[in-house]
Amino acid sequence: MELDPVFLSRIQFAFVVSFHAIFPVFTIGLAAFIASLEALLYRTGNPVYEELSRFWTKVFAVVFGMGVVSGIVMAFQFGTNWSVFSYATANFLGPVLSYEVVTAFFLEAVFLGVLLFGRNKVPRGTHLFAACMVAIGTFISSFWILSANSWMQTPAGVEVQDGIFQMTSWLEAIFNPSFGWRFAHFALAAFLTAGFVVLGISAWYLRQGKALTSSRKALTMTVVLMALIAPTQLVVGDFHGLDTFEHQPEKVAAMEGVWETQEGAPLLLFAIPSQTEERNYLEVGIPKGASLILTQELDGEVPGLKEWAPEDRPHVPTVFWSFRIMVGLGLLMIIAAVAGLVQLLRGKLFQSNRLLRLYTWMIPAPFIAVLAGWFVTEVGRQPWLVHGMMRVEDGVTPSLTGGMALFTLVGFVLVYSVVFIAGVYYLSRVMKAGPESFTQKDEDEGTAKRPFSNVHTSLDDAPRR
Amino acid sequence: MELIDLTLIWIVILGFGVLMYVLMDGFDLGVGILFPFAPNDQARDDMMNSVAPVWDGNETWLILGGAGLLAAFPMVYAVFLPALYIGVFLLLAGLIFRGIAFEFRFKAQQSRYLWDHSFNIGSTVAAFAQGAVVGAYIQGFEVEGFQYVGGPFDWLTPFTVMTGLGVVTGYALLGATWTILKTEGETQRWAWRVTPWLLAGMLGFFVVVSIWTPLSHERVFDRWMSNIQILWMFPLATLLVSAWLYNSIRKRREGIPFVATMALFVLFYIGLLISMWPYAVPPEHTFWDAASDPGSQLFLLLGFLFVIPVVLGYTAWTYWVFRGKVSGQNGYGH
Numbered sequence: 172m173e174l175d176p177v178f179l180s181r182i183q184f185a186f187v188v189s190f191h192a193i194f195p196v197f198t199i200g201l202a203a204f205i206a207s208l209e210a211l212l213y214r215t216g217n218p219v220y221e222e223l224s225r226f227w228t229k230v231f232a233v234v235f236g237m238g239v240v241s242g243i244v245m246a247f248q249f250g251t252n253w254s255v256f257s258y259a260t261a262n263f264l265g266p267v268l269s270y271e272v273v274t275a276f277f278l279e280a281v282f283l284g285v286l287l288f289g290r291n292k293v294p295r296g297t298h299l300f301a302a303c304m305v306a307i308g309t310f311i312s313s314f315w316i317l318s319a320n321s322w323m324q325t326p327a328g329v330e331v332q333d334g335i336f337q338m339t340s341w342l343e344a345i346f347n348p349s350f351g352w353r354f355a356h357f358a359l360a361a362f363l364t365a366g367f368v369v370l371g372i373s374a375w376y377l378r379q380g381k382a383l384t385s386s387r388k389a390l391t392m393t394v395v396l397m398a399l400i401a402p403t404q405l406v407v408g409d410f411h412g413l414d415t416f417e418h419q420p421e422k423v424a425a426m427e428g429v430w431e432t433q434e435g436a437p438l439l440l441f442a443i444p445s446q447t448e449e450r451n452y453l454e455v456g457i458p459k460g461a462s463l464i465l466t467q468e469l470d471g472e473v474p475g476l477k478e479w480a481p482e483d484r485p486h487v488p489t490v491f492w493s494f495r496i497m498v499g500l501g502l503l504m505i506i507a508a509v510a511g512l513v514q515l516l517r518g519k520l521f522q523s524n525r526l527l528r529l530y531t532w533m534i535p536a537p538f539i540a541v542l543a544g545w546f547v548t549e550v551g552r553q554p555w556l557v558h559g560m561m562r563v564e565d566g567v568t569p570s571l572t573g574g575m576a577l578f579t580l581v582g583f584v585l586v587y588s589v590v591f592i593a594g595v596y597y598l599s600r601v602m603k604a605g606p607e608s609f610t611q612k613d614e615d616e617g618t619a620k621r622p623f624s625n626v627h628t629s630l631d632d633a634p635r636r
Numbered sequence: 637m638e639l640i641d642l643t644l645i646w647i648v649i650l651g652f653g654v655l656m657y658v659l660m661d662g663f664d665l666g667v668g669i670l671f672p673f674a675p676n677d678q679a680r681d682d683m684m685n686s687v688a689p690v691w692d693g694n695e696t697w698l699i700l701g702g703a704g705l706l707a708a709f710p711m712v713y714a715v716f717l718p719a720l721y722i723g724v725f726l727l728l729a730g731l732i733f734r735g736i737a738f739e740f741r742f743k744a745q746q747s748r749y750l751w752d753h754s755f756n757i758g759s760t761v762a763a764f765a766q767g768a769v770v771g772a773y774i775q776g777f778e779v780e781g782f783q784y785v786g787g788p789f790d791w792l793t794p795f796t797v798m799t800g801l802g803v804v805t806g807y808a809l810l811g812a813t814w815t816i817l818k819t820e821g822e823t824q825r826w827a828w829r830v831t832p833w834l835l836a837g838m839l840g841f842f843v844v845v846s847i848w849t850p851l852s853h854e855r856v857f858d859r860w861m862s863n864i865q866i867l868w869m870f871p872l873a874t875l876l877v878s879a880w881l882y883n884s885i886r887k888r889r890e891g892i893p894f895v896a897t898m899a900l901f902v903l904f905y906i907g908l909l910i911s912m913w914p915y916a917v918p919p920e921h922t923f924w925d926a927a928s929d930p931g932s933q934l935f936l937l938l939g940f941l942f943v944i945p946v947v948l949g950y951t952a953w954t955y956w957v958f959r960g961k962v963s964g965q966n967g968y969g970h
Contacts, residue, residue, distance in 0.1 A: 233739050239692060240735035244728050246702040250717030251724050257706060258714035258782055262929045265707025266936040272700045273940065277947045278697045281954050284689035292957055338931050568718040570784045579725045586729050590736055597743040 174573020177564050180252040183580040185549070187244055189542055190587050194238030196541050199313060199358070200365025201231050201308040207288075207392075209302040213295055220426035222385045224302075225371070226606035230598065232287055237594045239280070241587065252576065255557050256566030260336050263329060264319055271315035310358070317357055321350040323557050324548065325418045331560060348418050352411035353548075359404040360544065363504060364537035366397045370511075371534035372602060374527035382606040387521055394515050397508035404501060409464070415551075418466050419558060421483070422551035424476045425490035427461045428454075436461040436473040440495075444487045449477060485553045493546035500540035507533060539552055642933040643924050646708040649940060653704055655905055658695035658766075659810070659898050666811020668734050668759025669804060673753060673830065679823035680752065686818035686823045688738055693951055695731065707936050711782050711926035712916050719777050719784040720769055720791050727765035734758030758805060770908065771796030774856065776918040781818040788944040795848065802841035806901065809834040813881075813893035818962045829889025831885050831893060839878060843903070846871065849911065855919060863910075870907050874900065902949060 197546060205227055212220035246268070249257045257264070285301035293301070328344030329336045338344065370393045416423045424430075428439045428451050437461025442451040462471040476484050507529060514520040521527075552558055556566045607619040664687040674680045687694075705713040717724055737755035744751055768791060772814060775795060778786035803915035812834055815827040860867055877899050884892035915927040927933065 188730045233743075236736055236739040239695075240732040243695070243731055243735075246699045247724055247728060249706070250702070250713045251721050254714040254718045254783065258710050261706050261710030261713070262932040265703065265710060265713075265928060266932050266939075268703040269700070269707040269936055270939055272696065272703045273947060276696045277693065277951070280692040281690075281947075281951050283692060284954050285957060288689040289957055335929075337929060338935075341935055379869060405651060405777060568721075568784075569785065570718050570788075571721070572788065575721055575788050578722070582725055582729060586732055590732060591734065595741055597740055600743060 179576035191241040199361035206306040254568040275312035372532035394511040400511035497543040660694035663810040663814040666807040730762035764800040767800035771799030
């Protein structure tokens with residue numbers, strides 16, 4: 172079999188980005204949570220906030236580390252596998268990615284050192300400041316990266332001359348048509364991800380009778396927040412979809428599984444789309460639902476995939492099913508969060524064992540939803556690298572052979588597997604140790620502040636099997 | 637020529653960025669290279685703790701180098717990375733393994749030795765790959781139009797292997813002198829002992845590179861010979877700084893060895909730039925050929941002029957926060 176460098180590069184990029192994406196989406200929300208805890212600690216002096224902040228900072232450090240190392244790969248992958256694309260789009264993407272480095276990465280990386288190691292070295296206000304800088308840095312970073320990604324979806328402010336993208340307007344390019352809703356959608360997703368992880372872990376501690384005071388505090392904070400954010404996300408996601416309908420109708424057609432242009436298109440709940448036969452099997456849907464959502468009219472027209480040549484269509488089953496997974500998990504999150512709020516108001520949240528168990532089981536849900544949403548938007552953009560302007564196969568590195576692409580693909584899969592397995596293993600140990608094991612007392616006493624001595628004793632002396 | 641040469645400004649900015657990277661990540665990579673030779677586990681803990689709060693910021697300069705190249709000299713980006721494809725992979729894999737070692741090592745007990753190896757091998761491979769990149773840059777690339785057309789292993793030659801080993805030795809010297817500065821007791825005594833050997837090794841590589849480069853690369857030879865009245869100062873300055881370094885080791889001055897090693901790197905760096913000037917993608921394309929659109933260069937420059945001083949400011953501040961000896965007082969209890 173001939174090894175296709177384009178195909179292998181696409182797999183590699185999808186793999187690296189998917190792997191990388193789950194870390195920032197978690198750390199962006201978590202950084203904001205930690206900064207809030209530090210602010211509350213600064214104002215109230217209540218030690219429960221310090222206990223929570225210390226604990227979640229440990230988690231943050233591990234996840235951020237994994238995010239950083241996998242992110243460095245991204246900065247170089249454009250050049251190694253997609254050099255023609257990089258060269259052509261450098262006038263826009265170069266400055267945008269550089270601004271991300273100088274306005275965000277340095278801020279995060281440098282102040283993270285102070286946040287992690289500086290609690291006893293700088294005044295409390297300065298430590299709070301460092302926490303805020305890390306949180307702000309993660310947001311600035313997502314601003315730039317989503318601007319770059321949105322520009323590839325809905326390019327603006329550029330024109331192509333001799334194969335090179337030349338700038339006509341920086342404002343139009345940075346704030347391109349789909350940027351606003353995409354950024355809002357992503358930011359809320361980041362809050363939901365961190366929120367549901369905190370929710371799930373706190374619920375787990377409560378059921379175990381561990382770290383009761385701080386877990387109740389964390390649970391109360393996040394339940395209220397999630398009950399506000401989860402429904403908001405539904406609304407923002409809807410507007411994002413309408414925006415996509417305007418600028419990338421073929422993506423929406425794939426999301427809805429619409430092949431023929433039709434008025435009064437149904438909202439399909441289930442179907443098995445077939446790319447080759449250009450039709451769906453086993454359709455179950457709500458009549459006129461898609462038209463109503465997309466056009467606000469029962470008989471509004473929704474363009475079908477057949478409006479585009481077969482080679483210009485995205486892979487429909489992937490987009491169709493990823494979209495349903497994302498929306499399904501989103502609805503589940505809304506139900507879980509609102510149910511939690513109701514129980515909280517009734518004063519029964521901490522005793523609702525089934526709900527608490529559900530929260531723990533739902534920890535993977537936001538991550539899967541984020542990845543699914545990312546598949547929808549990225550696979551839905553295919554076959555374009557820059558929508559309507561540059562196709563995927565035209566952007567690949569000419570000197571790249573299939574063998575080289577395969578070598579690095581296998582390499583990254585192996586490396587990331589080690590990173591991921593070890594990371595999850597050590598995270599689970601931090602989680603099992605719990606917030607109570609990371610208090611000031613332990614750091615002051617014990618074996619002369621030997622790194623993580625508290626964790627060593629509580630974990631490593633466990634009987635080996 | 638225009639009133640302001642933006643491309644020249646960008647050469648200076650990116651040159652500065654890469655130098656910052658080499659000096660800063662150089663010493664923490666060097667700590668990783670020296671890791672297995674440290675006298676005991678306590679020394680390894682101290683060495684790692686001495687770089688733990690700052691390594692992440694140091695490495696960010698590398699990402700700035702990558703993104704800055706794409707922004708200001710996209711051709712360099714689009715030729716170097718495909719040409720060094722396998723080398724870039726090794727560099728990234730190395731940086732990944734050493735990066736996660738920081739977090740995982742202190743959370744492991746029985747498996748700690750695995751993360752020691754991960755930190756050491758990762759750092760060494762990353763340093764070697766960077767040295768090989770320098771060698772490949774001197775060597776030149778096979779280019780048609782704006783794209784690399786050579787093979788996947790063109791970069792791997794005896795010459796680049798040698799520059800790779802040279803950088804590994806140089807980073808190790810930076811790491812050793814940093815260790816002198818940041819530790820005390822047995823760890824520091826060990827660092828005092830190894831530093832002269834590393835200095836000798838680095839000077840050895842300096843001599844070999846200085847002879848090999850002009851002999852095998854005509855471009856460099858011509859440049860050196862036509863500027864011989866100035867260029868003889870470089871080996872002299874190198875010798876003087878080396879003597880200063882050696883002397884400060886004998887007198888047990890804690891700060892000077894690190895400063896002197898950085899001065900050596902600055903000298904090598906300037907020497908390299910002079911030898912290669914004005915080629916961004918040798919043997920054909922100059923920096924001006926490789927530059928991006930002036931509008932893009934200007935757009936980014938306006939931001940950089942404002943932001944980079946701020947970045948330098950808070951970076952310096954964190955080094956101040958974590959000043960002093962590492963052992964005994966600040967563990968990895970973040």
